[in-house]
Amino acid sequence: MPNTPIVEIENLTKTFKGADEAAVKGVSFSIKKNEVFGLLGPNGAGKTTIISILCGIFPPSSGKVMIDGKNLHGDITDIKQIIGVVPQDIALYPTLTARENLEFYGAMYGLSGKDLKDKISLWLEKLGLSKAANRKIETFSGGMKRRINLIASILHQPKILFLDEPTVGVDVQSRNVIIEHLKELNQQGTTIIYTSHHLEEAENFCTQIAIIDYGQILTQGSPKELIANTPDCSDLEDVFLSLTKRKLRD
């Protein structure tokens, strides 16, 4: 049922301790199954805060979040079984090899034995890292680290994959490989929730986009709809600048 919402957010608010202003202010939206949902916005807009709440890193101040029919507040352990998170930072152990990192993270998702080994070999092969499998992460280039960072989150074939700027700081080749395989995952049934500053990449990759600024959703729709509905805009970057203005952000 592709039109069924897999993520439903109602009036989500987050105010950090000691902060004057809320980082997320009463945000509501829903994401349908099998969508590639782009959450775009300038630095400090609230993208990472929303993703962190959805992944169970910290609780919201108020609001309701349902993921795959389960309430985030009470069923966080069940929700964690079906999600994968690709963090903005390279969350890998530098002194462990690529394979050792993947074996550890795979085990944390409950994978083991031959199944885990086969999945690791498959994804290393797909992302062109088979030869580097037994090298320590600290010897990898930025692009290679990003690819391992992605594999560590998809070994368990999650229903929902959260990607927080997965292609930041990587070369075009690595970026293309990452996006190509994310599309493949999406075709296999994984819903993708994605944040990025690469607007061209988002325009080509996402089926739905929400532009967020100052903790609020400014607009939402397919890339084509957003471009068509915003006057004098020919691409997503124009839409983005038109809505978020050109003022520099902290």
Place this chain on the structure above:
Amino acid sequence: MKNKLWATIKKETLILIRDKIGLSILFLMPMILILVMTLIQDSAFKTINEKGIPIVLVDNDHDTLGVSIKKGLEQSSLCFLQDSIDGKLATSELAEKAVSEGKFLIGIVIPKGATEAIRNNVSLLVNETMMLDSTQTEQQVSTSDSVNIILYIDPVTKKSFITSITSNLHEFISVVKTQIMFQTFSQQIAEIMPDSSQAPKNSYAKSQIINYKEVYASDLIGEIVPNAVQHNVPAWTIFAMFFIVIPLAGNIMKEKKEGSVFRLHTMPSSYLLLVNGKIIVYVIVCMLQFLLMLSVGLYILPLFGLPMLQLGNSLMAIFTVALATSFAATGFGVMVGTLASSEQQGAILGSLSILLLSALGGIWVPTYIMPEVMRKISTLSPLNWALEGFYKLFFRGSGVTGILIESLKLMLFFVLTMGISSVINRVKRKI
């Protein structure tokens, strides 16, 4: 769950064995520390206990008292006695100068005529006792009662050494006085009763009726004499085991900094499981440290001419205290790592707290020489509980039942630190 725990243990082990500097801190540094500290303390120990306190004696008396003091001090294991300085016979001036230059800790000058003064003094007392000439006695006792033996003392000398030497001198003087008194009595009685067979024999005065024997209050067969090895091996092993706080806290901080903790929090694994993996690995490391340090005490220190570590009566009891200490140290490391906000903060907090707890716990100096207030505070240090446990085993020959209280305290400390870590972690995540 078992698979996840095993994966965590494997990950922690791999990270640890690839951290060469961390490993050297954990294993090599404590070995060097034990060796150096024991050699230093052992030489100090030998200076006092084997060679003795360096003393120069100036005997201007050349009579019974001088001979008796010289003989007595020479026989005493407390002293290393010399009567010459740089090849010259010691004089009062030379002795004072030598002590002031630190060549000797104490200089003893027995004045000329000291024995004669005692004789006169005793004669007058005996005469008074036998009522030979009471008026003369009263006057002369008051004027010739004292013999001034001069002691030159290096200001660095411990008060306890000075007390020991003066006690010995008092004893020698008393013995000489008693001997002279008997001699004088014998002579007087011989004069009154010409039949000398009825006069008291001097041999009575020489016989020692009450002796003393040093016995260490310990269950150990053969008695273990306290030495630098028996103190330093357990003390610095405990210190090293607790120093695991620094690499462990650093490991926790690195995981936070490198983003692994963020990723792990998004996974279906509990914080407790992740921490349990660390605890198991670091407790094993602590036990390995302990075994290594015991081996140093048993096999390496004797190669340097030091006494071999005596393990006491119960290997099971040693294992119990070591395991409880390992848990306490690991729990403390987890707490510091959870509490700190950066690697530097963790390293400073960890090292300073261990230095403080070890100083309080009696690792650096024994608690019995601390002021009473500090002695009371020292009982709050987990390092003190561990040290007390090992003292009971290595000095007093206790078994498992003897160290249960210390082991229990250490395990409770572990539970407490884990509880605090859990609370801190929850508070920090509720941002």
